[in-house]
Amino acid sequence: MARVVVDVMLKPEILDPQGQAVQRALPRLGFDGIADVRQGKRFELEVEGPVDQAALDRIHKMAETFLANTVIEDFTVKVEA
Amino acid sequence: MTTRIGVVTFPGTLDDRDSLRAIRLAGAEPVSLWHRDKDLHQVDAVVLAGGFSYGDYLRAGAISRFSPVMETIIEQARGGMPVLGICNGFQILTEAHLLPGAMLRNNHLHFICRDQKLRVENAETAWTGDYTAGQEISIPLKNVDGRYTADERTLDELEAEGRVAFRYVVDGDAADGAGNPNGSLRDIAGISNAGGNIVGLMPHPEHAVEPLVGTGRTDGIPFFTSVLKKLVNA
Structure with missing residues (x-):
């Protein structure tokens, strides 16, 4: 079965306080040098049958x-090899 | 004939009982609606109550919006039936695109639960006729995903068309319930559609309908008497 990954991110202009909270926690944990964090979602879809254009259109x-x-x-749609 | 107002119960809805009670106190006949039943049982209006339908999985309201009962509600709301979305109900209405914009995590990331001061900006919607424009009310607010967001053009459009129904009162003492509680753009607490029959807001009028319980205030009851009057006079 082929795997298609859909990544969902808040639009750049939308405030992401969860990402900011993660970014602020990093130096405390000794991870320096991260200027910004934005948090998103990743969906891994196991597709039955061929991942052809029609299948990708449906996933889109x-x-x-x-x-x-x-x-x-x-969002972005990626086919995983 | 009595006016029938339905309240939808989804898995995870919390405030359906209080909403049914508020409807009864206002003088209408409350009707329980089930999320899997497309039939609205001849109701004249619908309340989408607060809670955490489907556990807020994916996004608050995102899964409920595709339930069978919503198919009929979306169709009838577009035809002019009054629909009020409270809290999670407001989130469902934006996910269903019956109201513009979207709801995001509160800017401070905390669940907030307090009495909140609001200003009634539009007293001409189906659900606000018994208020006067500019009136300040105080009703409970309790959520974690209450930050109203829309793009600038949509916000300008809402303002120009008088569709900002409620705004958080920002001037005054926080202990008094003043202040923007969640980072909502332009202090928006509730909006309506162009027809004024669909209204959504984050705070909870159904929790402020009796002097004996809750805050002791009854600032929420006009929501329900407004729609009743509107339907009786229609």
Whole structure:
């Protein structure tokens, strides 16, 4: 079965206080040099059948209507080898 | 004929009981609606109550929005049926694109639970007719995903069309319930659609309907009497 990965990230202009909280915690833990952190979601989809253009179109539609809220989030679709 | 107002219960809804009670106190007939039942049982209006439907998985309201009952509610709301979304209900309405914008994690990342001061900005929606514009009310607020967000153009449009229904009162003492509690853009607490039949807000009017319980204030009851009056006079 092929795996397709959908990554969902808050749009750049949207404030991400969770990412900021992670970034602020890093120096305390001894991890220096990280200027910014943004937190997102990763969906790993195990696809039945071939991952052809039709399947990718369906996954795109799925990401657009459900996995991401395009009012506040961007997404990318990647086929994993 | 009595006016029937439905309240939807999803798995994880918390405030359906209080909403049904508020409807009864306002003089309408409360009707329980089930998320898997497409039939709205001849209700004249619907309340989407607060809580954590589907555990807020994926995003608050994202899964409930695709439930069978929502298919009918979306269709009828577009046809003019009054719908009020409170807290999680507001999140469901934005996820369903019945109201613009989206709700994000509070800017301070904490769950907040307090009495919140609001200003009624639009007293002409189906759910706010019994208030007067500019009136300040205080009702409970309790959420972690309450930060209202929309792009600048949408915000300008909402303002220009008078669709900001409620704003957090920011001037005054925090101990008094003043202040923007979550980083909502332009201090927006609630909005309506262009027709004024769909209203969503984060604070909870259904928890402020009786002098004996809660805060002792009844600032929330006009939501329910407003829609009742609107439906009776229609």
